[in-house]
Amino acid sequence: MNEFLAEYAAGTLPPPRADEVRRHLSGCAECRADLAAWRALAGPGEPVAPPGPRIVAAALVRGLSPIPATGPRWRLPLALARAQLRIIPALIWVASALALAVGVLVVRHDPHLFALVTPLVAAMGIAGVAGTEHDPAVEITAATPTPPRLVLLTRVTLVLGFDVALSLAGSALLGTLGAGLGDWLGPAALLSALSLLGAVTVGAEAAAVVVAVSWTLRLAWSDWFDQRWAWLIPIRALWDTNAETLGGALLLAALAVFLAGHREPRRVRRATPLT
Amino acid sequence: MEAVTGAAGRSWRWVATGRGSAEPAGEATDAAVLAAIAAGDGGALSELYRRHARALFGYLLRVCGDRMTAEEILQDTLLAVWRGADTFEARSSVRTWLFAVARRQAYQRLRLQPAPVPVEPAEVADAAPGPDELAVLASGGTAVAGAIARLAAHHRDVIGLAMVAGLPLAEVAEIIGVPVGTVKSRLFHGRAALARMLAEEGRRA
DSSP states (O other): OGGGHHHHHHTOSOHHHHHHHHHHHHTOHHHHHHHHHHHHHTOSSSOOOOOOTHHHHHHHHHHHSOOGGGSOTTHHHHHHHHHHHHHSOHHHHHHHHHHHHHHHHHTTTSGGGHHHHHHHHHHHHHHHHHSSTTOTTHHHHHHSSSOHHHHHHHHHHHHHHHHHHHHHHHHHHHTOHHHHHHHHHHHHHHHHHHHHHHHHHTOHHHHHHHHHHHHHHHHHOOHHHHHHOGGGHHHHHTTSSSHHHHHHHHHHHHHHHHHHTTSOTTSSTTSSOOO | OOOOOSGGGOGGGTOOOOTTOSSOTTSOOHHHHHHHHHTTOHHHHHHHHHHHHHHHHHHHHHHHOSHHHHHHHHHHHHHHHHHHGGGOOSSSOHHHHHHHHHHHHHHHHHTTSSOOOOSSOOOTTOOOOOHHHHHHHHTOSHHHHHHHHTSOHHHHHHIIIIIISOOOHHHHHHHHTSOHHHHHHHHHHHHHHHHHHHHHHHHHO
């Protein structure tokens, strides 16, 4: 009889068996005590009243709001770009535009000098958005399922897109669109990649310093250096627009993106759980 | 019982039940109500809730221990039913499906909380509770409620489904995905653990 008491207490024993148990219970005190213990499992006293029908309404209201995860996949990058646009400091856009505008004005008599301004503006912009120190939303972003690499790529793409568009406009204004592009594209790519790697590994300020120092060295480079240290000539070639430069820039950028998802966003050990 | 085809998907209200169904005559079967939910009828969701609210809520309350969390999981469950009604394939009864949905929602939410429970604690060594221990348990009261909240999750799970929601053991087994024998042994071990816990508290007091 013992094995049916649980179901009997729950009221789920089929009728013929239940009648049998009922008859047995009337003559067996031990089983009656056992039954009482099973009944106690169902909970003390009156069953708790479930919430009223309003809970259905609440669930339906939630059902009306769109499910975030099921939209078309291309919507995520767009939404991410829009969200990042809101939190990238306005200073970055203003400073980039201003620096390029001043650059166009200053070098209008020697358009080839424009190539000295563009890489610096692009690289400084990258340092500004790739470092997490000045990202007001970095903690919230780290708490979302959005991969940190995707966030970094979005921010970098936005700023690079803006700077390249402005630089192209500047080159067009100066009338050097065809030839001028070759002057700054390679150096801008390499310097930006250096800046990205620096910002991800050692921080935005340090990246800015690295950019400034590298670019100063590049500007100060003269034939005098070449004559003294001939082995430096291949390194100098890196600052032109060629396949090696662009490939190297891509490699550095890829390394930076890899590290961005691999390190603590705050660069404080064990500040966030990484998977 | 016909599939729901009426205007605005509301015909479940007037569909007569087939023979041998659990619902009173004149009411649609659970399956018809679920079909109406799949067709986008919010009233049908209210109807399904009305039919199973007490059992569902009792189960969730037993599994998670406090009313607030149970209500949240209940709402999650209703939302999951609303969104997933069209995935019901009638391989089980609607009630089984409903409780399986609720159970999944409960585990999804509670998994975020600490205190992982060992999958199957060493239950082999458990001695059956003695009559004294069972007597303490049978007296019921708030002490029992407090002790139930401290039971292992897989014990509260079967107790909630079988004893509170009042589901047949075969259905409990189907919902959890274990043999009926396992459900029975978990019930017995759950009760034994509870009786021991209460007896120990009684000795300490």
